[in-house]
Amino acid sequence: MKYHFLDQYRETGSFIHKLDPRVKFLAMLVMVIAVVAVPRTEWLAYGLFLILNVCLILLSRVPVAYVLKRSSVVIPFVLLVVVFLPFFKEGAEIGAVNIWNWHIGIKREGLLLAADIMCKAWLSIQSIISLTATTGMGELLKGLEKLKMPRIMIMLMSFMSRYVFVLSDEAEHLSQARNSRSFGGGIRLHVRTLGFMVGALFIRSFERGERVYGAMLARGFEGHSRFFDRLSLHFVDVVYLLIILVASAVIVLIPLLLRSISG
Amino acid sequence: MHIKILICSCNRIAIASNGKYEITRMHIPDGLLNAGTLVGTAVISTGGVAGAVRVVGKKLGEKQIPMMGVLAAFIFAAQMLNVPIVFGGTSGHFLGAALCVVLLGPWATLIILTLVLIVQCFIFQDGGILALGANIFNMGIVGGGAAYLIYQLGLKLFENNVRTKTILSFAAAWCSVVLASVACSLEIVISDVIPLRVVLPAMFGTHAIIGLLEGAITVAALTLLRKTRADLLDLQESWQTDEE
Numbered sequence: 001m002k003y004h005f006l007d008q009y010r011e012t013g014s015f016i017h018k019l020d021p022r023v024k025f026l027a028m029l030v031m032v033i034a035v036v037a038v039p040r041t042e043w044l045a046y047g048l049f050l051i052l053n054v055c056l057i058l059l060s061r062v063p064v065a066y067v068l069k070r071s072s073v074v075i076p077f078v079l080l081v082v083v084f085l086p087f088f089k090e091g092a093e094i095g096a097v098n099i100w101n102w103h104i105g106i107k108r109e110g111l112l113l114a115a116d117i118m119c120k121a122w123l124s125i126q127s128i129i130s131l132t133a134t135t136g137m138g139e140l141l142k143g144l145e146k147l148k149m150p151r152i153m154i155m156l157m158s159f160m161s162r163y164v165f166v167l168s169d170e171a172e173h174l175s176q177a178r179n180s181r182s183f184g185g186g187i188r189l190h191v192r193t194l195g196f197m198v199g200a201l202f203i204r205s206f207e208r209g210e211r212v213y214g215a216m217l218a219r220g221f222e223g224h225s226r227f228f229d230r231l232s233l234h235f236v237d238v239v240y241l242l243i244i245l246v247a248s249a250v251i252v253l254i255p256l257l258l259r260s261i262s263g
Numbered sequence: 264m265h266i267k268i269l270i271c272s273c274n275r276i277a278i279a280s281n282g283k284y285e286i287t288r289m290h291i292p293d294g295l296l297n298a299g300t301l302v303g304t305a306v307i308s309t310g311g312v313a314g315a316v317r318v319v320g321k322k323l324g325e326k327q328i329p330m331m332g333v334l335a336a337f338i339f340a341a342q343m344l345n346v347p348i349v350f351g352g353t354s355g356h357f358l359g360a361a362l363c364v365v366l367l368g369p370w371a372t373l374i375i376l377t378l379v380l381i382v383q384c385f386i387f388q389d390g391g392i393l394a395l396g397a398n399i400f401n402m403g404i405v406g407g408g409a410a411y412l413i414y415q416l417g418l419k420l421f422e423n424n425v426r427t428k429t430i431l432s433f434a435a436a437w438c439s440v441v442l443a444s445v446a447c448s449l450e451i452v453i454s455d456v457i458p459l460r461v462v463l464p465a466m467f468g469t470h471a472i473i474g475l476l477e478g479a480i481t482v483a484a485l486t487l488l489r490k491t492r493a494d495l496l497d498l499q500e501s502w503q504t505d506e507e
Contacts, residue, residue: 003386006386028392029392032293032391032392032393033393035293035294036293036294036301036393070388071388073388074388078292081292081295082456084457085456085457088457088458088461113456116294117295117456119294120292120293120294120295121292121293121294121295121391124292124293124294124391124392125293125388125391128384128385128388128392129388131385132385132386137385137386140385150313150316152316152319152320152328153312153316153374153377153378155328155332156328156331156335156374156378157332157378157381157382158332159328159329159331159332159335159336160332160333160335160336160339160378160379160382161382162332162336163332163333163336164336164340164382166336167333167336167337167339167340168339168340168343170340171340171341171343171344172343174344175343175344175345191476191479191480191483192479192483194344194345194357194480194483195479195480195482195483195486195487196483196484196487197344198341198344198357198359198362198480198483198484199483199484199485199486199488199491200487201337201340201341201344202334202341202362202366202488202495203488203491203492203495205333205334205336205337205340206330206333206337206492206495208333209329209330209332209333209334210330212329213326213329213330216329221325222325
């Protein structure tokens, strides 16, 4: 199991952990929409969202460093998408690189846009991580079911989230076996080997699926799952959602307000 | 340097930098696309997935529900396997849309890829939550749809034998990868982030190569299945007859 870090802080027992999963999901959605809706290059709003995120993480007693570290994984990848923006966007040139006769201008607009996309991606990821760090997959699925997500999808997702880790381990075993025996050779060999590994993994998954079904049948499975515990909204859930809604709206609107006051 | 962006602006490829980010897929994050594109692709994807749920829900019995869940986990795990050396520091891996279409049909594929994307978004923070619609559109609807159309059309047009099927599955895999990348670049262009003349050749170029890998892996996987468990190749038919 190499994904043990996912569930590391699920039991810190803060009040956020105990909130209704529906509320936590909606709050996450509100925050991500708000971050994406912030007008381009409003750095103040991004700063405030970062503070809000950090506050929520502190309240949930998940170490801030853990969330920031995991969310920063997104940075290199977004960077690679946006790294060429400064060169291709139209706008004022703030610097230039000359490679022999090839003039490459660095445009201010492009640079700002790249930084902006980076902020949005990073802040959104933080919201998603703080949701999944405080909510178990089973709980989250129960919440999503109450939010009218199709039942069949919920069931498929609950099966998948169980077997993702089992089959990832299986895939790792295959990789390890391959790495220890198959080296050298050309790309053709490697690609063919990978194809065979995929085929083998498919057969193993299929057979596991059959065994799972057999085991479930033996325990009275009739084609749908039953959940015992009911979710109920409490006062604190409503308050939490309201606070997130108001805070997000205020943060999105602050730059506009400041501008209208000063202008 | 140029190759780097070609590779990384694309939807998914493993980046091996000293093994640290060895297995990292990449989907569109939040904040890259504009509101119109997000809403448009989300509406199309929701419609497509709803349709798929209806079709599959009718066709599949109780037996197929655990099976579909496990196979979605299979696609996820299979994407972790990678070819160690492809070109300079990067390594290719398998996406699975075409294999899934050939084995399970287009509707099941759309549902399975949707599940994979949702789990990648929630658990592994790969791809944004608002961009989920766009990612499902690219991989499931465009990628899966293209693979299905090519495979079915080919089976109708040409003689139905092992060789045709092999060539068709290769073509389906290539097209699913390339067309998904084209859809992704068009979304980036519509959102006015990177101009068409930059993003399209870059995406098309790299994905043409990734598509060759995908095709070869798909063909090899199907060959293995044909030799060892040929019964699994007719899953779609057997699932349907189970119901009747």
